[in-house]
Amino acid sequence: MKTTLLHHTPLVVCADAIRTCWQSFDKSDNGGEKDKELIDRVGNKFKHSSTLEHLVYSFYIKGISRALLQELSRHRMASLSVKSTRYTLKELKKEKPFTLSDTKRAQKYLVFTDSAIVNEMSIKALENLRSLLAKGISNDKAKYCLPESYKTELTWTINARSLQNFLSLRSDKSALWEIQKLSLEIFKTIPEDHRYIFEGFIKNQENF
Numbered sequence: 607m608k609t610t611l612l613h614h615t616p617l618v619v620c621a622d623a624i625r626t627c628w629q630s631f632d633k634s635d636n637g638g639e640k641d642k643e644l645i646d647r648v649g650n651k652f653k654h655s656s657t658l659e660h661l662v663y664s665f666y667i668k669g670i671s672r673a674l675l676q677e678l679s680r681h682r683m684a685s686l687s688v689k690s691t692r693y694t695l696k697e698l699k700k701e702k703p704f705t706l707s708d709t710k711r712a713q714k715y716l717v718f719t720d721s722a723i724v725n726e727m728s729i730k731a732l733e734n735l736r737s738l739l740a741k742g743i744s745n746d747k748a749k750y751c752l753p754e755s756y757k758t759e760l761t762w763t764i765n766a767r768s769l770q771n772f773l774s775l776r777s778d779k780s781a782l783w784e785i786q787k788l789s790l791e792i793f794k795t796i797p798e799d800h801r802y803i804f805e806g807f808i809k810n811q812e813n814f
Contacts, residue, residue: 607784609791612664612761617641617800620766620780626646636753646802649766661766665795666759667788671717673754674784677776683768688760689809691749699739704729716755717784728755766803774807786810 610719621641625631630716634641649658678686704712706726716734718725731753738748764772769792775781793801794806 607667607669607787607791608793609668609788610666611795611797612666614663614797614800615661617645617661620629620645620649620660624654624657627659633680636696641730642799650803650806655767655770658766659768660801661800662763663769663796664761664763665792666761668759669717669757670759670788671755671784672752672778674782674788675687675758675760676719677782677785678760678762681764681768681772684762684764684772688761689758691756691758695735695739695745695748698732698736701736704736704778706730715751715757717757717785718755720728724755728753732756751761766800770804773804773811777807777809797803 616637618637621634621637621644621692622631624644625634645658645778648654674701675686675688678684685756698715701711706729708729709718710727711731712729716728718728734746735751735753738751739745773789773793776785777793779786781789790808796804
């Protein structure tokens, strides 16, 4: 799993949005400590969290499973552009057959768990899929055999309010283990001067 921050909104944009309400632009310090305190006070402490929607983050997320992708799709106030399975299965078609001992080669395509038998079944599913492609079955039909562990990647854009919700839910120990890991990777990727907005929403850090 690898997470890269592609773009983020400067803090001053959010501070100016808040100051619009009182026309207090003259008190801004261009995203400095005064503006940061204002964002925290209004957006977090006073719970006017709609103001945080002016802060937007775009991440490139690589090496996650389709199971995790389904979890991400539940966060509706976000935009996802996902690697197309339909157009990229040709890379698997070129592979030689997989055996259960091909763990290193299979990890190019699969996210492994801490269960050996689950990983073995994933490799079998991967080989079934490769075999179909080799027989000339179209990608549109063959992709119905994709295991949940099959890797994908995407660009993910989300505003700060929705990201707080995501981090609160997905860093919890009850969340899918893989998305717990992603939530902490996302948090680590957030610019340091923005992290104070999200620190109170991170849970269960000691497990990762």
